[in-house]
Amino acid sequence: MSQEIWINLPVKDVEKSTAxxxxxxxxxxxxxxxxxxxxxxxxxxxxxPESAFExxxxxxxxxxxxxxxxxxxxxxxxxxKVDAFIQKVESxxxxxxxKPSEIDGWMYGAGFADLDGHRWNLLYMDESKMPKx
Numbered sequence: 001m002s003q004e005i006w007i008n009l010p011v012k013d014v015e016k017s018t019a020x021x022x023x024x025x026x027x028x029x030x031x032x033x034x035x036x037x038x039x040x041x042x043x044x045x046x047x048x049p050e051s052a053f054e055x056x057x058x059x060x061x062x063x064x065x066x067x068x069x070x071x072x073x074x075x076x077x078x079x080x081k082v083d084a085f086i087q088k089v090e091s092x093x094x095x096x097x098x099k100p101s102e103i104d105g106w107m108y109g110a111g112f113a114d115l116d117g118h119r120w121n122l123l124y125m126d127e128s129k130m131p132k133x
Contacts (some may be wrong), residue, residue, distance in 0.1 A: 010053035023092040064117025076124040
């Protein structure tokens with residue numbers, strides 16, 4: 001079995017979503033007609049129009065204005081990178097649902113929603129402060 005995984009994500013406007021993700025520092029490119037490939041590290045996320053997503057899943061797309069279907073968590077290298085990234089998200093039109101803050105004395109993170117309401121969080125973990133078992 002292959003060890004690769006692709007995440008398929010429905011979006012209202014592939015072109016606008018591609019521009020948003022590029023603006024915040026990810027690498028997104030158009031692939032064929034009406035879809036894009038978003039690369040974050042070794043993870044590939046394919047952006048599909050909601051109608052195409054619904055067709056191949058046989059299901060309605062979640063209404064992200066009322067609920068969350070998933071949260072994508074991304075590691076950050078420092079607190080400063082979390083803060084800078086969240087500023088990019090705000091400038092690009094994303095919304096912040098969790099302002100940058102410290103968690104449990106050794107983590108620092110923030111949460112945001114992209115243009116379609118999909119939830120993401122950035123997390124810096126200071127392992128030197130991590131509680132020992």
